[in-house]
Amino acid sequence: MSVMTTTAGIQRFWRRSILEPLTIIWRNKRAFAGFLILLFFFLMATVGPEVIPLDMKSRYAERFQPPSRAHVLGTDYAGRDVWALIVHGSRDVLFVAFLAALFTIAIGVTVGMLAGLRGGMTDTLLMILTNAILTVPSFPVMLIIGSVLEVRNAITFGAVLSIWAWGGLARATRSQVLSLKEREFIEAARVLGLGTFHIIFKELLPNIMPYVTISFLTTMRGAITASVGLMLLGLMPFSAKNWGMMMNMAMMQSGAIYLPYALSYVLAPMGAIVLLQLGAVFFASGLDEVLDPRLRAT
Amino acid sequence: MGGPLVELKDVCVTFGGDGLFRKRRGVEAVVNVNWQLAEGEILALVGESGCGKTTLGRVVTGLQKPTSGQMLYRGRDIWAMDRSDWREYRLGVQIVHQDSFAALNPVCTILHSLSAPLHRHGLARSGADARQKAAELLTTMGLMPPEMFLDKYPHQLSGGQRQRVVLARALAVHPRVIVADEPVSMVDVSLRLALLNLMASLNEQFGITFIYITHDLATARYFAQKGRIAVMYLGQLVELGPLGKVLEHPRHPYLQALLTAVPVPDPDVARQHQELPLRSLDLPDPSNAPPGCRFHTRCPYWEEVCAREIPPLELIEEGHYVACHLVRSIPSWHLLSVKRPSP
Amino acid sequence: MKPELTSTSDSKQDKQPLLSVRDLVVEYSIRQGTLRAVDRASLDVHPGEVMAVVGESGCGKSTLAYSIIRQVPYPGEIKGGDIYFDGREVLDLDRKALRQFRWKEIAIIFQAAQNTLNPVMRIADQMIDTVLDHEKQSKEQIIQKAGILLERVRLDPNRVLHSYPFELSGGMRQRVIIALSLLLNPRMLILDEPTTALDVVTQVYILDILADIRHDLGLTMMLLTHDIAIVARVADRVAVMYAGQIVEEGAINDIFYRPRHPYTYGLIHSAPSLVGDLMKKKPIEGAPPNLLNVPTGCRFHPRCAYATSVCQEKEPVMEATGRWRVACHHWREIERGE
Numbered sequence: 001m002s003v004m005t006t007t008a009g010i011q012r013f014w015r016r017s018i019l020e021p022l023t024i025i026w027r028n029k030r031a032f033a034g035f036l037i038l039l040f041f042f043l044m045a046t047v048g049p050e051v052i053p054l055d056m057k058s059r060y061a062e063r064f065q066p067p068s069r070a071h072v073l074g075t076d077y078a079g080r081d082v083w084a085l086i087v088h089g090s091r092d093v094l095f096v097a098f099l100a101a102l103f104t105i106a107i108g109v110t111v112g113m114l115a116g117l118r119g120g121m122t123d124t125l126l127m128i129l130t131n132a133i134l135t136v137p138s139f140p141v142m143l144i145i146g147s148v149l150e151v152r153n154a155i156t157f158g159a160v161l162s163i164w165a166w167g168g169l170a171r172a173t174r175s176q177v178l179s180l181k182e183r184e185f186i187e188a189a190r191v192l193g194l195g196t197f198h199i200i201f202k203e204l205l206p207n208i209m210p211y212v213t214i215s216f217l218t219t220m221r222g223a224i225t226a227s228v229g230l231m232l233l234g235l236m237p238f239s240a241k242n243w244g245m246m247m248n249m250a251m252m253q254s255g256a257i258y259l260p261y262a263l264s265y266v267l268a269p270m271g272a273i274v275l276l277q278l279g280a281v282f283f284a285s286g287l288d289e290v291l292d293p294r295l296r297a298t
Numbered sequence: 299m300g301g302p303l304v305e306l307k308d309v310c311v312t313f314g315g316d317g318l319f320r321k322r323r324g325v326e327a328v329v330n331v332n333w334q335l336a337e338g339e340i341l342a343l344v345g346e347s348g349c350g351k352t353t354l355g356r357v358v359t360g361l362q363k364p365t366s367g368q369m370l371y372r373g374r375d376i377w378a379m380d381r382s383d384w385r386e387y388r389l390g391v392q393i394v395h396q397d398s399f400a401a402l403n404p405v406c407t408i409l410h411s412l413s414a415p416l417h418r419h420g421l422a423r424s425g426a427d428a429r430q431k432a433a434e435l436l437t438t439m440g441l442m443p444p445e446m447f448l449d450k451y452p453h454q455l456s457g458g459q460r461q462r463v464v465l466a467r468a469l470a471v472h473p474r475v476i477v478a479d480e481p482v483s484m485v486d487v488s489l490r491l492a493l494l495n496l497m498a499s500l501n502e503q504f505g506i507t508f509i510y511i512t513h514d515l516a517t518a519r520y521f522a523q524k525g526r527i528a529v530m531y532l533g534q535l536v537e538l539g540p541l542g543k544v545l546e547h548p549r550h551p552y553l554q555a556l557l558t559a560v561p562v563p564d565p566d567v568a569r570q571h572q573e574l575p576l577r578s579l580d581l582p583d584p585s586n587a588p589p590g591c592r593f594h595t596r597c598p599y600w601e602e603v604c605a606r607e608i609p610p611l612e613l614i615e616e617g618h619y620v621a622c623h624l625v626r627s628i629p630s631w632h633l634l635s636v637k638r639p640s641p
Numbered sequence: 642m643k644p645e646l647t648s649t650s651d652s653k654q655d656k657q658p659l660l661s662v663r664d665l666v667v668e669y670s671i672r673q674g675t676l677r678a679v680d681r682a683s684l685d686v687h688p689g690e691v692m693a694v695v696g697e698s699g700c701g702k703s704t705l706a707y708s709i710i711r712q713v714p715y716p717g718e719i720k721g722g723d724i725y726f727d728g729r730e731v732l733d734l735d736r737k738a739l740r741q742f743r744w745k746e747i748a749i750i751f752q753a754a755q756n757t758l759n760p761v762m763r764i765a766d767q768m769i770d771t772v773l774d775h776e777k778q779s780k781e782q783i784i785q786k787a788g789i790l791l792e793r794v795r796l797d798p799n800r801v802l803h804s805y806p807f808e809l810s811g812g813m814r815q816r817v818i819i820a821l822s823l824l825l826n827p828r829m830l831i832l833d834e835p836t837t838a839l840d841v842v843t844q845v846y847i848l849d850i851l852a853d854i855r856h857d858l859g860l861t862m863m864l865l866t867h868d869i870a871i872v873a874r875v876a877d878r879v880a881v882m883y884a885g886q887i888v889e890e891g892a893i894n895d896i897f898y899r900p901r902h903p904y905t906y907g908l909i910h911s912a913p914s915l916v917g918d919l920m921k922k923k924p925i926e927g928a929p930p931n932l933l934n935v936p937t938g939c940r941f942h943p944r945c946a947y948a949t950s951v952c953q954e955k956e957p958v959m960e961a962t963g964r965w966r967v968a969c970h971h972w973r974e975i976e977r978g979e
Contacts, residue, residue, distance in 0.1 A: 184400040188464075191359050192415045192471060193388040202414065206405045293451040294404055346840035456928055457698075486697040487867045491911045491924035513840060516870070520913035520922065545915065559845040561870035563912045565893050568873040579846055580810060 021290045031286020037279025045094040048087040056080060064262035074264035076246065077254035082268050089243050090272070092154065093224060099158030100165070100223035101216050108166035109212060112173025113200065116181065126170070133167035142226060146235040161223045169215050176208050210291040217280040217287075224273060243269040301373050302334035303507055304358060304391070304475060309367035311353050314585075325585045327353045328364075329533040329592075332611065337474065338505040340498075340525030342518035342541060346556075348584055350533040351511045355477045358509060359393045389419065392468035396480035398460035402452040408432075408463055409448040415470050435466040440496060458489040462496070469500070475507045476500075482517060494521045515560045519545060526617075529553050532584060532592040535611060539618030547632055549620040551575065551597050554631045591623065599624055657728070658685040659829060659861050660709065660747075665722035667704050667713055676932045678704040678717065680885040683959075686829070686878075691855060691862045693872040695908070696882035697929055702865045703752070705882070706831050709863075710743050727828070745775055748822035749831040753838055755814035758806040764817055765802040772824050783824070790820040793857075794850050812843035816850065823854070829861040836871055848875050869912045873897060878964075881905045884930050884940040891965030901972040903945045939970065947971045 025031045059079030067074045073082035115126040141164045151157050180186060181204075189199050231244030246269040249256075256262040289295045311328040328350045335341060345351045356362035357369050360376055368375045371387045379387060395401040402411055412435060413428035415421070422428035433444035439462040441447050452460055461481060468476055478497065482490040498521060500506050510521050518527060522541045529537040529550065537550040548554050555576050562568050578596045582588055588595045594604035603623050611621045622628070667679040679701045686692045694702045707713045709724055711731065724731040726746060734742055743749075751757060759767055768787045772778055788798040794816040806814055815835065822830060835851070836844040852875055854860055866872060872879060873893070880890040881904060889902040900906040907925040927944035930936055936943050942952040951970050959968045969975070 184395040184397055185403045187361060188393060188395065188401050188467070189414075191361065191388075191391070191393045192418075192467070193385070194414060194418050198414070198418065203403055207403070209405075292405060294453045346842065458928055486929060487869075488697060488908060488911060488925040489928060491913065491922060492926075494913075495924060514913075515841070516913040516915055519915055520919055523919055556841060557915065559841045560915050561841075561844070561848075561868070561874050562916055563870040563873050563897070563909060563914050564916065565873045565897050567916060568870070574842065574845060576842070579842065580812070581840075 024289050024296060025283075025286045028286040028289065030282045031289075034279045034282025034284070034286065037275060038283055041090060041094065041276055041279065044087055045090045049091055052084050052087045054081075054084045054088045064256060064259050064265065066261040067264050073268045074262065076265050077249060077256060082246075082265050085246060086243070086268055086272055089246065089269075093227065093243050094276075096154045096157045096161070096227050097220045097223040099154060100161035100227070101219040103158055103162035104166045104169065104219045104223075105212060105216055107162065108169030108215075109173050109208070111166065111170040113177055113204070115170070116174040116177025117200070123174075127174075130167050130170045133164055134171070136164070138164040139226065139229065142230065143233070143235065146230055151235075157227065158223075161226050162219075165219065165222065165226075169212075169219075172211060172215075173208060176211060177204060180204055180207055210288055213287055213291060214284045217284050221277050221280055224276065228273065243272060302370075303337045303372065304335040305368075305370040305373075306331050306333050306354075306357070307368045307370065308332060309354070309357055309364045309369060311350070311357060311362060312365045326587060327533050327584070328357070330367075330608070331530075331535050333528060333535065333538060335475070335507060335509070338501070338507055340501055340508045340510065340522045342522035342525065342527045343509055343511045343530065344513065344515055344518050344527060344556075345530035346513055346581070348532070348581060349530040351530050352479055354530070355393070355479050355509065355511050358475070359391055359477050360387070361393075389471045390474040392471065392473040392476050394461075394464055394468055394476060394478040394481050397484055398457060398464050399452060401464050402460060404452055407449050407451055408436075408455075411452075411463070412436075412448075412467055412470060415467065419471060421470070431470075432466075435470055436463070438469070439463070439466045440492075441466075458485050458493065461485055461493060465497070465500075473506060475509065477509045477511065479511045480513070481510075483512070483514065490517065491520070497521065515545075515556065529556075532582065532587055534592055534608070534621065536593065536621045537619065538611065543615075543618060547630065549614060549618070549625050549628065550593075550622050551599055551628060552593050555596075591621075599628055656687055659688045659727060660684070660686040660863070661723075661725040662705070662709070663723045663725075665705065665708060665724065666720045667701075667708050667717055668720045669717045671716060674933050677935075678885055678932065679708065681722070682882070682885075682887050683722075684880055684887065684890070686861060686863060688828075688861050689855070689859055690877045691864060691875055693864045693866065693876035693879045694882060695866060695869060695872055695879055697867050699884075699929055699932065700882040701885040702882050703833055706749065706833055706863065706865055709831065710747055710749055711739060712743075712749075741775070744771070744822075744827065745825045746827055747829045747831060748825070748827040750818055750822055750833065750835060752834040754818040754835075755806075755811050755838070758814060758817065760806055762805070763802070764804055764806070764809075768802075768821060768824060771821055775825055786824060787820065790823050791817070793823075793854065794820050795846075796820070812839055812846065815839060815843075815847060819847075819850065819854075823858070823860075827860075829863065831863045831865070833865045834867070835864065836866075836868070844871065851875060869908055870914070881908070884935060885932060886940060886968070887959075888941065888969070889967045891967075895965050899976065901967045901976050902941075902969045903947050903971075903975065904941050906975065907944075939968075947975060 025035050062075050062079035063077050065071055065075040071081045071083065073086070076082055076085060111126050111130065115123040142160055145160050145163065149156065149160065151160060186199060186203055189203050228244030228247065231242050232248045250266040250269070251257055256265050309328055309331045310326065312324045312326050314324045331354060343351045343354065353362060357364055360369070363377055369377070371390065374383055376384070376387050409429060409432055412432040413422065416428045416431055422431050429448065432448060436442070436444035436447055441459060441462055447455065447459070447463070455463065481497070482493050485493060494517065497508060501508055510518060512518050519541065525541055526539060527541040527544050528535060529552070531552050537544060537548065537553050544553070545557065548557055555574055558572050558574055575598045576596045577598055582592070582595055588605070590606050591597070591604045591609050594600040597604065601624065607623070609621045609623045611619045614620050614625060662682060662684040664681045664683055665679050666677065666681055669676040669678055682701070682705055684692070694705065696702045704713060704717060708719055709731065711719070713719060719732065726742070731742065765784060765787065769780055769783050772783045784802070787802065791798040791801055796813060796816055801809065801813070801817065809817065836847055839847065848871060851862065855862060864872070864876060876893050878890065878892055879896040880887050881896070881902065882888065883904050889896065889900070889905045896905060897909060900909055904925070911922060911924050913922060925944055930940060930943070938954050939945070939948070939952045939957050942948040945952065949971070955970070957968045957970050959966050960972070
């Protein structure tokens with residue numbers, strides 16, 4: 001790709017890649033709402049922990065306090081500020097989910113494309129593998145892997161979450177590739193001598209992108225749920241600020257559910273997850289329009 | 299440079315043959331086709347759907363490897379070429395599809411679709427250069443002002459405009475041959491002539507050879523007026539020759555039947571009831587094609603030899619070839635034309 | 642009492658038209674605005690006639706046809722005008738009467754109808770289903786009638802009745818659809834592009850069958866197509882549509898040999914043909930308009946070689962002589978000049 005040196009070129013780039021997508025999102029109110037929510041969480045995960053101090057000291061005298069001016073979402077079982085816990089916990093949760101989604105997409109799309117493009121024996125073998133992945137339920141497998149492997153950092157965690165999750169995406173990618181492969185514009189690209197590399201990355205992939213991006217968001221959601229679940233079951237290193245752990249402590253271990261004024265402590269982590277998922281769903285609906293020009297209003 | 303530009307030697311294409319639910323024999327889509335194409339000529343390749351003309355077009359563009367036989371470009375077999383010859387061939391033979399919407403990547407702008415081959419083959423030095431060359435191509439195609447089209451997506455253009463873009467893209471790599479597969483059948487009727495005129499001007503101006511594949515004899519007659527016509531039936535080439543002569547005095551019974559059937563936009567001519575000279579109206583199943591001359595089951599003149607041996611393509615008169623055992627004994631036939639009363 | 646469409650100086654036409662469309666307006670409300678697909682179209686079809694409605698994609702002919710049986714696809718809506726069939730106002734029919742009307746009085750054969758047969762049902766069952774939907778009849782009666790109709794379309798009932806659609810070729814399926822549409826003895830048949838996707842030989846065959854049916858059963862037909870050539874073979878009268886309006890209508894010989902609207906003239910002279918002088922073929926400049934943004938005055942003026950300033954300002958009014966009418970400011974000059 002050549003560098004845009006002329007001012008006209010820069011203007012065009014700005015318009016196409018930044019302004020246009022933002023305008024499209026803005027016009028679709030739901031997508032815009034989703035975008036704001038995701039932006040909020042993104043800031044929370046990146047900037048939040050720097051801005052909001054976390055005091056991990058236990059103050060049992062202040063535990064299970066309802067929302068107040070000092071503690072916007074109340075306190076947990078050890079008197080710590082729930083809002084601060086959420087903010088600090090978001091970084092880990094979101095980072096792990098992001099990595100998990102990244103690995104899943106990478107494996108799923110690669111497998112799907114190889115199977116679709118090569119066909120024959122490659123296709124058959126890859127599909128056998130994919131079907132195995134799909135048939136065996138993923139959560140129990142993750143449990144086993146989690147308990148066998150030492151999960152210490154986000155990357156391993158992400159890998160564990162993705163190892164059994166790419167089946168559906170592989171299948172879907174393969175179907176899309178199979179149908180696109182025979183389309184006239186791919187044939188035209190071949191006749192124009194554009195080469196396999198170009199065809200895969202510049203012709204096929206952009207057409208699969210809408211599906212991939214939305215899968216990314218869906219996978220992130222799934223990863224959050226799974227990671228929380230694994231945390232809940234104590235398979236991952238304990239960390240009080242992890243949302244899953246917070247839910248675990250709140251619901252099962254600290255008796256907070258029996259205390260009506262500790263409601264905010266119980267609901268906060270759940271609320272955060274639900275809000276994040278909602279943001280992702282709303283945003284995805286607008287993403288479709290950005291990635292596929294045919295769906296735009298013009 | 300002597301010799302034909304494109305040559306097909308004993309080309310056969312057979313599909314399938316060993317699927318779980320398919321007959322063992324497979325479909326012989328193209329059977330023993332031999333022809334040569336000279337530089338700068340226009341050849342109309344006509345036949346009904348299923349006759350193999352699209353498959354033959356794909357053999358010429360290198361998308362389909364012949365099951366047997368050779369496809370030669372400038373005398374060399376394209377499936378056995380070295381890299382530099384292959385590059386010359388690859389740029390030299392281009393395709394224009396029937397469906398212009400499917401022929402353009404829906405998520406790419408027109409500029410992107412046009413500049414991709416320019417960048418890839420070093421025909422443009424930079425992004426700005428590519429943009430300018432793309433604009434020139436659009437102007438040649440009559441899409442003006444080009445600025446109005448470059449940043450649009452395919453779905454924002456009309457069918458006729460899209461087809462011009464597809465033609466522009468094929469032209470971008472300076473081809474010597476363009477294989478156009480039903481280029482106007484999905485374009486509005488009032489715009490077809492303009493598109494055909496455009497293609498004819500490319501042939502005159504740049505000397506580009508055209509293979510015009512169609513089932514519509516009327517447009518074939520218009521576009522290939524000064525060229526040749528090749529008629530296919532169920533994979534076999536049955537008649538080949540200069541278009542004017544062949545259409546006026548068709549020698550193969552299939553072509554005669556086809557010409558009787560083509561509707562003419564003239565009520566007095568059209569209403570003259572002419573019986574279709576065919577024994578059966580339905581096309582035989584291509585995977586179970588009749589032996590010998592494939593047309594014999596529908597031919598009103600058939601004899602025993604027709605069911606036994608495949609007739610070879612023979613030279614009947616200057617440049618006019620026919621594949622029929624009985625060609626000399628068939629009564630002469632020509633298209634009736636009625637003089638319209640002048641207003 | 643509806644106004645006469647054309648001056649009835651022709652004494653042969655004392656019969657009332659079977660179908661009468663008056664000032665029909667159909668609009669589609671889409672995101673980008675309101676699209677008027679049919680703009681004040683009026684048409685008469687007399688019993689036993691074959692009326693061809695000719696125009697390119699987007700001219701409104703399909704919408705017009707679907708309006709007649711009140712099946713305009715969403716988001717289209719009939720916004721004005723009248724449709725009389727055999728004297729009754731179609732737009733006033735209630736649901737029950739409408740069901741009887743459709744298929745029993747008028748049958749429609751959609752575009753690419755070969756593909757509308759249910760792929761998992763045998764032909765015989767589909768025929769039975771169709772009849773039972775509208776009338777009570779015994780299965781044997783239906784099959785017997787079906788057999789007769791299939792023979793009429795030159796198919797072998799024994800072979801076809803027990804087959805599934807995929808076992809038949811495109812041409813055979815098209816013939817089955819024609820037979821299916823005749824099952825309830827409709828008085829009129831509307832055919833939308835009946836011969837696209839068919840090869841030339843089958844096309845001629847279908848056209849011949851239609852001519853036979855019309856002759857034997859006295860059926861009235863409305864044929865929608867963009868192909869002028871097939872119109873020349875079967876039609877009695879031709880209505881030319883452009884951008885939602887009917888621009889010229891008349892008997893077949895008038896339209897072909899003495900076209901008076903520039904678009905009609907352009908269509909006929911830009912259609913490549915097997916006979917005739919190729920040098921006289923001329924393309925029509927420009928492209929059909931976007932119906933969301935129609936040109937002012939006469940809709941054809943941007944593409945018209947005869948356009949003057951009045952064409953850009955004023956919409957031409959339909960003028961009639963005998964059973965022929967045209968909407969063009971300059972039709973007299975065209976008639977004289979060409």
